[in-house]
Amino acid sequence: MSAATPAELPREAAQRLLDGCPLHAAIGLELLDWDASRVRFAFRPPALVRSDGAGVHGGAIATALDTAACFAVIAAVGHDCGTLDLRTDFVRPVTGAELSVTGTVRRAGRRFAFADATVETLPGTLLASARGVFTW
Amino acid sequence: MSAATPAELPREAAQRLLDGCPLHAAIGLELLDWDASRVRFAFRPPALVRSDGAGVHGGAIATALDTAACFAVIAAVGHDCGTLDLRTDFVRPVTGAELSVTGTVRRAGRRFAFADATVETLPGTLLASARGVFTW
Amino acid sequence: MSAATPAELPREAAQRLLDGCPLHAAIGLELLDWDASRVRFAFRPPALVRSDGAGVHGGAIATALDTAACFAVIAAVGHDCGTLDLRTDFVRPVTGAELSVTGTVRRAGRRFAFADATVETLPGTLLASARGVFTW
Amino acid sequence: MSAATPAELPREAAQRLLDGCPLHAAIGLELLDWDASRVRFAFRPPALVRSDGAGVHGGAIATALDTAACFAVIAAVGHDCGTLDLRTDFVRPVTGAELSVTGTVRRAGRRFAFADATVETLPGTLLASARGVFTW
Numbered sequence: 435m436s437a438a439t440p441a442e443l444p445r446e447a448a449q450r451l452l453d454g455c456p457l458h459a460a461i462g463l464e465l466l467d468w469d470a471s472r473v474r475f476a477f478r479p480p481a482l483v484r485s486d487g488a489g490v491h492g493g494a495i496a497t498a499l500d501t502a503a504c505f506a507v508i509a510a511v512g513h514d515c516g517t518l519d520l521r522t523d524f525v526r527p528v529t530g531a532e533l534s535v536t537g538t539v540r541r542a543g544r545r546f547a548f549a550d551a552t553v554e555t556l557p558g559t560l561l562a563s564a565r566g567v568f569t570w
Numbered sequence: 571m572s573a574a575t576p577a578e579l580p581r582e583a584a585q586r587l588l589d590g591c592p593l594h595a596a597i598g599l600e601l602l603d604w605d606a607s608r609v610r611f612a613f614r615p616p617a618l619v620r621s622d623g624a625g626v627h628g629g630a631i632a633t634a635l636d637t638a639a640c641f642a643v644i645a646a647v648g649h650d651c652g653t654l655d656l657r658t659d660f661v662r663p664v665t666g667a668e669l670s671v672t673g674t675v676r677r678a679g680r681r682f683a684f685a686d687a688t689v690e691t692l693p694g695t696l697l698a699s700a701r702g703v704f705t706w
Numbered sequence: 707m708s709a710a711t712p713a714e715l716p717r718e719a720a721q722r723l724l725d726g727c728p729l730h731a732a733i734g735l736e737l738l739d740w741d742a743s744r745v746r747f748a749f750r751p752p753a754l755v756r757s758d759g760a761g762v763h764g765g766a767i768a769t770a771l772d773t774a775a776c777f778a779v780i781a782a783v784g785h786d787c788g789t790l791d792l793r794t795d796f797v798r799p800v801t802g803a804e805l806s807v808t809g810t811v812r813r814a815g816r817r818f819a820f821a822d823a824t825v826e827t828l829p830g831t832l833l834a835s836a837r838g839v840f841t842w
Numbered sequence: 843m844s845a846a847t848p849a850e851l852p853r854e855a856a857q858r859l860l861d862g863c864p865l866h867a868a869i870g871l872e873l874l875d876w877d878a879s880r881v882r883f884a885f886r887p888p889a890l891v892r893s894d895g896a897g898v899h900g901g902a903i904a905t906a907l908d909t910a911a912c913f914a915v916i917a918a919v920g921h922d923c924g925t926l927d928l929r930t931d932f933v934r935p936v937t938g939a940e941l942s943v944t945g946t947v948r949r950a951g952r953r954f955a956f957a958d959a960t961v962e963t964l965p966g967t968l969l970a971s972a973r974g975v976f977t978w
Contacts, residue, residue: 455621457630460596485591492640492653493633494593500628517628518954518975519659519927521793521837524652525813525820540832541797545953546926546977548797560812565793565837567926567975569954654818654839655791657929657973661949661956676968677933681817682790682841684933696948701929701973703790703839705818727893729902732868757863764908764925766865769901776900788932789900795927 438469442512448473448505451514461494463501463535473505477533477553490528495553496520498535499564502551506537507568511547518546520566528553528561545569574605578648584609584641587650597630599637599671609641613669613689626664631689632656634671635700638687642673643704647683654682656702664689664697681705710741714784720745720777723786733766735773735807745777749805749825762800767825768792770807771836774823778809779840783819790818792838800825800833817841846877850920856881856913859922869902871909871943881913885941885961898936903961904928906943907972910959914945915976919955926954928974936961936969953977 441448445468452458452465461483467474475498481487483494500520507515533553540548546569553562577584581604588594588601597619603610611634617623619630636656643651669689676684682705689698713720717740724730724737733755739746747770753759755766772792779787805825812820818841825834849856853876860866860873869891875882883906889895891902908928915923941961948956954977961970 455619455627456617457619457627460618461629481592482596483591483593491591491593491633492636492656493597493629496632496636496656496658497627497629500632504628517658517660519657520628520632521655521657521929522632522653523655523812523820523837523839527652540795540835548795563812563837565795565835567795657793659948659956659973659975676931676971684931699948699973701931701971703931727891727899728889729891729899732890733901753864754868755863755865763863763865763905764912764928765869765901765905768904768908768928768930769899772900772904789930791929791931792900792904793927793929794904794925796925 439471441468441470441509443508448508451508457497458501461497463498468509470509471538473502473509473537475502475535477535478531488529492524495524495528495562496522498553499551499562502535502537503549503564503566504568506539506549507542507547510539510542511570513570515547515568515570518567518569520564522562522564524562526561530555532556575607577604577606577645579644584644587644593633594637597633599634604645606645607674609638609645609673611638611671613671614667624665628660631660631664631698632658634689635687635698638671638673639685639700639702640704642675642685643678643683646675646678647706649706651704651706654703654705656700658698658700660698662697666691668692711743713740713742713781715780720780723780729769730773733769735770740781742781743810745774745781745809747774747807749807750803760801764796767796767800767834768794768836770825771823771834774807774809775821775836775838776840778811778821779814779819782811782814783842785842787819787840787842790839790841792836794834794836796834798833802827804828847879849876849878849917851916856916859916865905866909869905871906876917878917879946881910881917881945883910883943885943886939896937900932903936903970904930904972906961907959907970910943910945911957911972911974912976914947914957915950915955918947918950919978921978923976923978926975926977928972930970930972932970934969938963940964
């Protein structure tokens with residue numbers, strides 16, 4: 435839609451933050467788009483996070499959502515942040531092999547930010563979402 | 571306090587449900603207490619879920635909380651369930667090696683249940699909590 | 707944007723449901739738009755819900771958001787519903803005299819619906835939002 | 843159980859804060875207990891907040907819960923605060939004439955606090971609860 439605004443933190447620094455915790459790669463998260471208003475990940479959940487090889491564990495979904503919302507805040511404010519609280523909604527069963535996770539900042543203040551994240555199929559069907567408050 | 575009420579589902583069946591998804595063991599969750607009103611897990615977060623080897627990823631904490639609350643519902647109603655939504659609060663930084671995760675049902679109805687979970691240090695300091703609605 | 711889809715419940719029936727509780731009018735809510743995918747209210751908070759005549763009480767904001775999300779579900783499913791849980795975010799201070807409250811359904815199933823609501827200024831600045839699960 | 847700890851703010855100042863917004867009295871809230879670890883209100887919902895004279899509006903319940911949690915934080919920190927976000931769970935239908943609303947602080951830090959609130963019948967059955975983050 436609109437042209438991407440450059441993120442406050444270079445993409446390389448974001449990738450290093452992401453690499454700092456092996457859980458991100460272990461659940462199949464890979465950073466795709468990095469700009470100040472929106473960050474997007476590929477999410478390819480491996481057998482590790484599936485129940486009997488099928489449905490994706492809600493915890494892995496929450497991890498992907500928390501990561502996307504948190505990194506959206508990082509892109510907007512230019513430094514690391516922590517999650518104060520997060521609400522996750524499991525809108526539809528998550529079973530696919532290739533998903534998209536997007537984080538967006540709703541408002542970033544001096545001390546807090548409100549951010550959202552969604553897990554969608556590639557055609558754009560909403561599967562799960564999260565909304566939280568982040569601080570630093 | 572009170573004597574444990576037998577869970578509606580045998581402990582062996584609960585353990586099989588737990589073993590059905592490798593993520594539980596991968597984040598260091600182990601079932602300790604299993605009764606109808608409360609379930610308790612040991613939570614020993616490995617390097618996989620730590621950022622730069624220190625703080626535990628919020629996603630792993632959310633996974634532990636979701637699992638404990640969900641299994642508390644399973645213990646109460648006697649069959650598997652799914653999470654509709656979950657609020658997680660990150661009350662204090664989580665860095666320890668040996669934690670305790672407890673799930674409790676607040677109300678189980680015919681079609682859904684309200685349940686809580688907490689992550690605490692072994693001496694009982696609250697580190698994180700969750701509250702959600704579960705259905706089947 | 708898109709043409710409005712007719713709501714499953716006639717507008718008159720929705721207005722009667724709304725009139726069934728005097729709190730709606732007392733906090734300054736008035737139904738404006740009524741269609742199956744979105745409902746919109748005018749929200750003109752009176753002195754009753756203001757602290758020292760200025761800021762609008764979070765409880766009145768939560769009431770407006772709960773009402774808008776709930777009526778969005780009613781418009782989509784065609785009958786009354788109840789709120790199971792609701793998360794409200796107070797994104798910016800709410801002080802204005804004339805606000806807009808919109809409810810939208812994210813997914814309506816056979817037994818549950820996920821819905822959102824926002825409080826905005828007339829120019830469209832987000833002041834508060836809510837997300838919840840509704841059942842019937 | 844334990845003896846009450848004196849609140850950081852005198853009860854008279856708390857009552858003035860409460861009187862600053864007419865909504866509190868209009869929904870039937872009256873301050874009963876005021877100490878640093880717990881605040882308690884009588885909640886006698888009038889016809890204003892009932893649907894067709896029966897069930898209490900979720901918005902009035904959310905208002906009571908928000909107020910109790912917020913005032914628990916005020917009692918603990920000694921000054922006014924605002925709600926950042928609040929999750930409300932409607933655990934059972936609320937229809938009674940005389941209810942009890944209690945707010946408790948889970949953790950108060952330098953910049954924000956986590957607090958809970960419950961609406962119960964006088965015999966102590968849980969009807970609704972809330973959990974939120976408060977700041978100042």
